[in-house]
Amino acid sequence: MPSGKLVAYAEDTKGDEIYTVYVIDAESGQYVGQPLKAITSDIEWAGDDNLVYITMDNILRPDKVWLHKLGSDQSDDTCLYHEKDDTFSLGLHASESKQYLFVGSGSKNTSFIFYLDIPNQSKELAVLTPRIDGIDTTASHRGNHFYITRRSEEFYNSELVACPLNNVAETTVLLPHRESVKIQDVQLFENHIAVYERENGLPKATVYRLPGTGEAVGQLQGGRAIDFIDPAYAVEPEPSQFHSNVVRFYYSSMRTPPSIFDYDMDTGVSVLKKIDTVLGGFDVSNYVTERKWAAASDGTQIPMSILYRKDMVKLDGSDPMLLYGYGSYEICIDPTFRGSRFSLVDRGFIYVIAHIRGGGEMGRNWYEDGKLLKKKNTFTDFIACAEHLIENKYCTKEKLCINGRSAGGLLMGAVLNMRPDLFKAAVAGVPFVDVLTTMLDPTIPLTTAEWEEWGDPRKEEYYYYMKSYSPVDNVKAQNYPHILVTAGLNDPRVMYSEPAKFVAKLRELKTDDNLLLFKCELGAGHFSKSGRFEKLREDAFTYAFILKALGMTPPTTASSL
Numbered sequence: 001m002p003s004g005k006l007v008a009y010a011e012d013t014k015g016d017e018i019y020t021v022y023v024i025d026a027e028s029g030q031y032v033g034q035p036l037k038a039i040t041s042d043i044e045w046a047g048d049d050n051l052v053y054i055t056m057d058n059i060l061r062p063d064k065v066w067l068h069k070l071g072s073d074q075s076d077d078t079c080l081y082h083e084k085d086d087t088f089s090l091g092l093h094a095s096e097s098k099q100y101l102f103v104g105s106g107s108k109n110t111s112f113i114f115y116l117d118i119p120n121q122s123k124e125l126a127v128l129t130p131r132i133d134g135i136d137t138t139a140s141h142r143g144n145h146f147y148i149t150r151r152s153e154e155f156y157n158s159e160l161v162a163c164p165l166n167n168v169a170e171t172t173v174l175l176p177h178r179e180s181v182k183i184q185d186v187q188l189f190e191n192h193i194a195v196y197e198r199e200n201g202l203p204k205a206t207v208y209r210l211p212g213t214g215e216a217v218g219q220l221q222g223g224r225a226i227d228f229i230d231p232a233y234a235v236e237p238e239p240s241q242f243h244s245n246v247v248r249f250y251y252s253s254m255r256t257p258p259s260i261f262d263y264d265m266d267t268g269v270s271v272l273k274k275i276d277t278v279l280g281g282f283d284v285s286n287y288v289t290e291r292k293w294a295a296a297s298d299g300t301q302i303p304m305s306i307l308y309r310k311d312m313v314k315l316d317g318s319d320p321m322l323l324y325g326y327g328s329y330e331i332c333i334d335p336t337f338r339g340s341r342f343s344l345v346d347r348g349f350i351y352v353i354a355h356i357r358g359g360g361e362m363g364r365n366w367y368e369d370g371k372l373l374k375k376k377n378t379f380t381d382f383i384a385c386a387e388h389l390i391e392n393k394y395c396t397k398e399k400l401c402i403n404g405r406s407a408g409g410l411l412m413g414a415v416l417n418m419r420p421d422l423f424k425a426a427v428a429g430v431p432f433v434d435v436l437t438t439m440l441d442p443t444i445p446l447t448t449a450e451w452e453e454w455g456d457p458r459k460e461e462y463y464y465y466m467k468s469y470s471p472v473d474n475v476k477a478q479n480y481p482h483i484l485v486t487a488g489l490n491d492p493r494v495m496y497s498e499p500a501k502f503v504a505k506l507r508e509l510k511t512d513d514n515l516l517l518f519k520c521e522l523g524a525g526h527f528s529k530s531g532r533f534e535k536l537r538e539d540a541f542t543y544a545f546i547l548k549a550l551g552m553t554p555p556t557t558a559s560s561l
Contacts, residue, residue, distance in 0.1 A: 002098060003048050006032060006070075010041040015524045016490040017041075017060070021053065023070065033071050042092040044101050046118050052080070052101055054090050060445040060492050062090040065103050067123060080125050081105075081114060086448040095141035096188045096242045102128070102139050108329075108452035111136045115146075128168055141165075142188045143213025147174070149183055156364040158183040160195070162217045174220050182363040184332075187237045187247060192265045193220070194247045196237060201303045201361045203235040203334065207247060207265045224268050230256060232291045232305040234334035248273075252337040254307035254351065255287040278339050286311060287345070289335065294354075294388035296381050300369075303361065304385055305335035305353045306394075312348040320550055321350045321395035323386060327358035327378035328407035329453065330367035340539040347552065350394055356381035356411075372455050373465055379414040386422055398424055401546050405429035406494060406526065409485075413471025413502060416480060425482040425515075425549035427542050430494045430526055433502040435470035436463070438495075445492045472498075475505040479512040482549035484542065488524040496520055515549060 007026050010019040021036040021043055036043075040054045040062050051068045067078040083090055083105045091104045101116040103125060110133050114125035128146060129137040136151040144165055151158040155177035163171045175183065175195065184203070185196040194207045206223040228235065230253035238248040238260060245266050252258045257276040263269070290306040313319050322344060326333045333353055341351055355361040358370025358378040370378040386402070389395055402423050404412045409431020416426055432438070439457045442448050455462030467473050485503050487496040503518040510516070519541070 002045060005048075008043055008045070008051060010039070010043060012041070014490045015488055015526070016492050017526070018056070018492075021051070023051075034073065036068060036074055042090075044092055044094045046101055046116060047121060052092060052103075052116065054092055057086075059086070059443060059448065061086060061449060065090055065092065065125075078123065080116070086442070087451065089449055095139075096240075097141050098242070100141045100146075104138065105131070106136065107449065109134055109136065111138075113137055113139050113148075115139070140186065140188045142190070142193075142210070145217060147186065147188060147193070149186060151364065156368075157181060158364075160186060160220075172217055174217065176219075180363070182360070184360075185237055187240060188242070189240070189245070189247070189265070190243045191245065192247070194237065194249075194265070195220075195223070196235065198332070198361065198363065201355060202232070203332075205235055205247075205249060207263070209265070224265075226263055226270065230289055232289055232335045234336040254289050254305060254335045254337060254341075254353075255284050257282075257284075257337050257339075276337075276339075278342075280342070282339075282342065292388075292392075294381075294385045296357075296377070296384045298377075300357070300377075300381070302357075302381050302385055303355045304389075305355070306350060307335070307341070307345060307352075308350040309345050309348070312346070313350060315393055317390075317393040317396050318399070319348060319350050319395055320344075320399040320552070321352060321389065321401065322546065323352045323354060323382075323389070323400060323402045324408075325354045325356055325382045325385075325402070325404050325411050326406075326408040327354075327356040327370055327381070327411055329358075330360035330364070332360045334361075340536055340543075343540070343543055344546070347547075352385070352389065352394075354382050354385040356385070358407075371453055373461070375454065375465075376414075376469055378411060379418060379469065382411060382415055383419050383422065386419075397422055399550065401425040401427070401549065403427040403429070403542070405431070407432055409433060409494070409499070410435065410471065414469050414474075416483065417471060417474040417476070420478055420480045423481045425484075425546055427484045427486075427545065428499070428502075429486045430488055431471070431485065431499050431502065432494050433471040434498040436466050436473055438498065439466065444495065472502050472505055475502070475509050477509050477511055480506065480510045480514060480516075482515040482545075484515070484517045484519065484545045487518070487520040488526055489520055489522045490524065493526040515545070517545065 008023045010021045012019050019039055019041050023032040042054045044052050046052050053066050054062045055064045057063045063083045065080045087107045088105045094101050103114045104111050112131040113128040115128045116122050134153050138149045140147050145162040148161050149158050159177045160175035161171040161173050182198045187194040197204050205226045208220040208223045233253040236250045238250050240248045246262045248262050257278050260274040262271045262273050286309050288310045292304045293301045296302050356378050357366055360367050400423050409428040412426050412428035413433040457463040457466050485499045487499040489496055
């Protein structure tokens, strides 16, 4: 809470993403009031006496936002808004100034925003941005203005505008739309703004000084870019103090452990505040990261991030490889650090991330070119990356293993059906493989919200296109690589029946004797079991499968884990 006396936290013990929220006294550790049940993890304080939270409907769509007064019963809470369109879901966040709460309602292509005025103890939402089909907005606040990031078909990489609190329809452009630069996030401060963008597939961060809070706003000028050292890396904003001149950010690369930096926006000086310790004698100088490009079937250049240990890799085609892909929802799979990965890399593996279309790495159009009736670009891009790596002696078909989770599991299923000859082994984690059947059933979680991502198969054009790549519908009598498929019994995003059905179809039709394993976690959901050691055990199981498939000696120690 704003005074710091109470703490609210959300807990999910099953993995089904249905949370219970508890409030405790920060000093005594005693619980305050009764817990709030069956809600999402989106909770925010509205002053010292109230909490705002979101509940879900029967298909687990966040559809109602509530105001809760501490000490009262949940049944007495006030519903601030009910989103009845089943293709839209609600989200909640507080401005950096802590003066306003923003409630967003959004689909894959459209979003609009309400706000709650906290200092004036408002009990009703006010409209900040209207609902207009194809317009997507996010918002924050500073001084006398709201700051809004706005995307449309025309401004597909977004523009940043500001509007006065007393006239939200009067907007001033601060950062115009640019074809080659995508605005990803903004972080507001009393005297500065930090803008997180993507250009040529890489994240960047630029800070600007703002005029006084009572002065007029105009286009941002004279920004200072923060410098980063690796050829491929990840940068994300961290919580920072609104009244400070220091912006805190997260940085890592595939060879640089997670690091927290404080950057002085007045002097341009970065200070490393924390870097994760990596056990097992880790030495960053042993490893190389590269950024390479593969030509897709239509000529599009697909970026790849590569990691290997320089004293163990020959780059003559004899090295084993693990190639990872995702390519959906405009999600950027940046080359972050993962300590367990070195269990493979220290055995001579090359690890590669293919930044294929359907993700957001190269801007909004990168996403648009890998969804709906262009979804197959995601799969052919991945195949093109694999073929490029083979042609350039990074590996051979006999040493190439692939991995993907969720929508990346769909990628695994699709490319296994399309090019089973290209891979030695595949790991499909909680894979979305029964696309057509799932998208035909609006009574199960996520379906209605997903029609703008995959298409609505009740329409003939989408039905036949989805059927042409849906993994379950395209398993056939042919040889497949070694395959490991995982599921979570409590998974609300990809029901365990989907991977089970895929495995059953493979067992029925495949013509080889290669490994086909199905592992269902009985106490987990979509994001596997909780706890650091449980996740390491999951990685160890995956890597042991890959080593077995390649006929390599299995690990005898866990020092690298």
